[in-house]
Amino acid sequence: MKKEPVKIKERDKLSRARDFEEVVLGFSEGEALEEASRCLQCKDPKCIAGCPVGIDIKAFIGQLTKKDYDGAYATIRQKSNFPSICGRVCPAEYQCRKACVFTKKGEPFASQQAINIHFLERFIGDHGAKKGLHLKASGGSKYKGVKVAVVGSGPAGLCCAGELARQGIKVVIFEGLHKTGGVLRYGIPPFRLPRKILDSEINSLKELGVEIHLNTIIGKAKTIDELFGEGFSAIFLGLGAGIPSFLGVPGENLCNVYSANEFLTRVNLMNAHLFPVSHTPINIGRHIVVIGGGNTAMDAARVAIRLQHLAGVPPDTTICYRRTEVEMPARRLEIEHAKEEGVKFDFLVKPEEFSGDEKGFVGKMCSSRCELGEPDSSGRRRPVVIPDSHFEVDCDLAVIAVGLGANKILTSVTPQLKTDKYGDVTVDPQTMETSIKGVFAGGDIVGGEGTVIEAMGMAKKAASAILDYLDRKSKD
Numbered sequence: 070m071k072k073e074p075v076k077i078k079e080r081d082k083l084s085r086a087r088d089f090e091e092v093v094l095g096f097s098e099g100e101a102l103e104e105a106s107r108c109l110q111c112k113d114p115k116c117i118a119g120c121p122v123g124i125d126i127k128a129f130i131g132q133l134t135k136k137d138y139d140g141a142y143a144t145i146r147q148k149s150n151f152p153s154i155c156g157r158v159c160p161a162e163y164q165c166r167k168a169c170v171f172t173k174k175g176e177p178f179a180s181q182q183a184i185n186i187h188f189l190e191r192f193i194g195d196h197g198a199k200k201g202l203h204l205k206a207s208g209g210s211k212y213k214g215v216k217v218a219v220v221g222s223g224p225a226g227l228c229c230a231g232e233l234a235r236q237g238i239k240v241v242i243f244e245g246l247h248k249t250g251g252v253l254r255y256g257i258p259p260f261r262l263p264r265k266i267l268d269s270e271i272n273s274l275k276e277l278g279v280e281i282h283l284n285t286i287i288g289k290a291k292t293i294d295e296l297f298g299e300g301f302s303a304i305f306l307g308l309g310a311g312i313p314s315f316l317g318v319p320g321e322n323l324c325n326v327y328s329a330n331e332f333l334t335r336v337n338l339m340n341a342h343l344f345p346v347s348h349t350p351i352n353i354g355r356h357i358v359v360i361g362g363g364n365t366a367m368d369a370a371r372v373a374i375r376l377q378h379l380a381g382v383p384p385d386t387t388i389c390y391r392r393t394e395v396e397m398p399a400r401r402l403e404i405e406h407a408k409e410e411g412v413k414f415d416f417l418v419k420p421e422e423f424s425g426d427e428k429g430f431v432g433k434m435c436s437s438r439c440e441l442g443e444p445d446s447s448g449r450r451r452p453v454v455i456p457d458s459h460f461e462v463d464c465d466l467a468v469i470a471v472g473l474g475a476n477k478i479l480t481s482v483t484p485q486l487k488t489d490k491y492g493d494v495t496v497d498p499q500t501m502e503t504s505i506k507g508v509f510a511g512g513d514i515v516g517g518e519g520t521v522i523e524a525m526g527m528a529k530k531a532a533s534a535i536l537d538y539l540d541r542k543s544k545d
Contacts, residue, residue, distance in 0.1 A: 074181060075104040077188055079406075086371075086410040087378045089259045089342070093157070093402075101192040105133045108184050111170055116186060119168030121526045124148045126165060126186055133189060142197035145190060146204055150228045150525060153198055153266050156191025158257060159522050160364070160400045178401060198266070203273035210237020215539060218243060218301040220287045220479070223251020225512025225524040226307030227274060232532035234277035238539075241301070242279060245286040248338060251309055252513075253521070255338040256330075258368050260375075261403075288479035293486070293508060302542065303507045303535045306494060307528065310473040310513035316360065320423030321469070323431040325352050329361065329369045329470035336372050342379060353380045354466025358434055360420055361470030362390040367403035369468045370412045387413040387462075389420060391439055391452040417441075419454055423467060434464040473518055493517060501531035502538070509535055 078094040079085075085092050096104065114127040125144055132141035145152045165186045166172065166179035173180060197203070215238050219230045222244040230240045248254055249271050253262060275281070285291070296304055313328030315321050332351070335341040339349035357377070359370040366388055374386040388407070390397060393416050397404060408414070417439040425431045438458035441450035475492035487495045487504035494503055494510045501509045511527030513519055 072107070072182075074107065074183075074185055075100045077185065082409040085260070086374055086384075089375065091263045092260050092406060095195065096188055096192045098192075101133060101189055102136070104185055105130050105189055108134075109170060115168040115170065116165045116184070119165040120148075121164065121520070121522045122148045122529065124165075124190070129193065130184070130186075130189060133193060138193060138196045139200070139202060141193045142202050145193055146197070146202075148529075149190075149522070150231050150529075151224070151270050151521070152190050152194030154194075154224075154253065154262060154270060155522050155525075156187050156189075156194050157262055157266070159187050159190075160520055161185075161187035162401050164520075164522070177395065195266075198269050203276070204231075204235055206235050206237055206277050212236055212238045212539065215239065216241065216301045217535060218296045218304045219307060220304065221245075221251060221307035221309055221512070221514075222249040222271075222281065223307055223309045223512060223524065224253060224521045225309075225514075225528040226251065226305065227253075227270065228525045228528035229305045229307060229509075229511065229532045229535075230279050231274050231277065232529055233535060234274065234279050236536060240277075240279045242281045243285045243287050243291070244281060244283050246338070247283050249281055249283070251307075255334040256365065256368070258333070258337055258372055260371070261368070286478060288482050293479075293483055293505065297507070303509065303538055305528070305531055305535065306479070306503070306508065306510040306514060307512045307524075308476060308479060308494075308510075308514040310493075310518050311476040312474045313469070314472040314474055315469055316420055316471065318420060318422050320425065320431065323423050323425040324429050325354060325431045325465060326423055326467045326469065329359075329365045329468050330473060332369055332468045333365070333372060336376070342376055351376070352466060353377060353382060354464070355382055355385060356463040357386040357466045357468070358420075358462065358464045359386065359388045359468045359470060360390075361388070361472075362392065362397040362399060363470065363472075364399045364403055366390075366468075366470035367399045367407050367412075369470050371403075371407050371410055373466070373468065374411055384411045385413075386411070387415055389415045389418040389434075389436065391417065391419050392441065392449060393417060396441075396449045417452065419452060421459070423464070430465065431467055432463070432465055433461050434467060435459060435461050473513070475514060475517075491517065499530075500534035500537075501527055502534060507538060507542075 108130045116126045129141040129144040162179040166183040169183035171182040219242045313330040340347035341349045341351035344350045357373045377384045422435040439452035442453040445451040509531040511531045512524035
């Protein structure tokens, strides 16, 4: 057994910060076999419990070591719909890798010695995609003629659509934007998730007969009642969390103060970095500040520094976070990549005001220094402002990446659809059914922002419940 992990190949840190091509290159066959050989094949593999959808990690790694790549792909696909995607974006250091026997108990995230499960999943997922091993629809379905509507084409919507389509159900996805993918497309930059990988997964759904209607906002173009009136037997809501949170400080309405949602959408979805070839512009600051500590903040900062390079502006992008690096919820890999690409970090900072010029453009950010106090409800130590620690920095473009809330377009016109105090849709946790009979929900619209694989887990649970619901309905 090789004790040291196989280091994943990455592009050179200087050249990659000047384009949007994928940074992590993935394992070769030999590297994947070498890394897989490190797995101890534990009798009681804790890593499986660490996976939100329960992939049989022990089994697929065992198959990989025997070069049974098709079998490993089939094992993963029993639980995960998008191995190529999850292998690239899952926070494995907080999930399966953290549960690996090579990670010491009590560690906040996986140790470097933990098996690189996500990279092995990526290797197998890419193998399956290249060979066209996507799961096919079952023949002779009892659901012939049954239609189910899926609202939203993010990870939850795509996963639920795939689960149902493989059972022979006619699935129609309604997407509000002009492209499919939801947060996978507008939120995650292509240097983390290449569009050919995302498009491959979407095309596999189309091959199953899934129909996709773009530019259709349910709650505006159609209501839930109208969908039922059109003959849909059940509806799944994968609306996501699309309303950005802000700091609530003076000056947030100044020009060039973006939410991360808008900033990333302009670049990832609308190709603003290609303006004027694309039709969407974006301003590029000389002193960019990104506020937040999650993956979205890392994505925004890494996009920002690329925009500076492409515009010929000396790179100056700083992430400001109110706690320390240890408390950052972002993936360790994303933090490392941001540092390597030249992003600066300023910790224990609480922004308090943006100030601008006479034209209304932001020019400076005023903040206070913090120290860590007692733990809060998240288990992390609460930042406490240090008196008389105010300071000011140049800031001609700010990106606020402090979370997203529920989009209320649909819920505001559907009073019978119950929500919690945050505006998220409430569901039966066992079935994911909402307060409306035959309407199910999953992903970020249920319980707030989560990971891709967590959304997938909810969608799979909902799909199973929808099948049960359809079976009961057919007997009535």
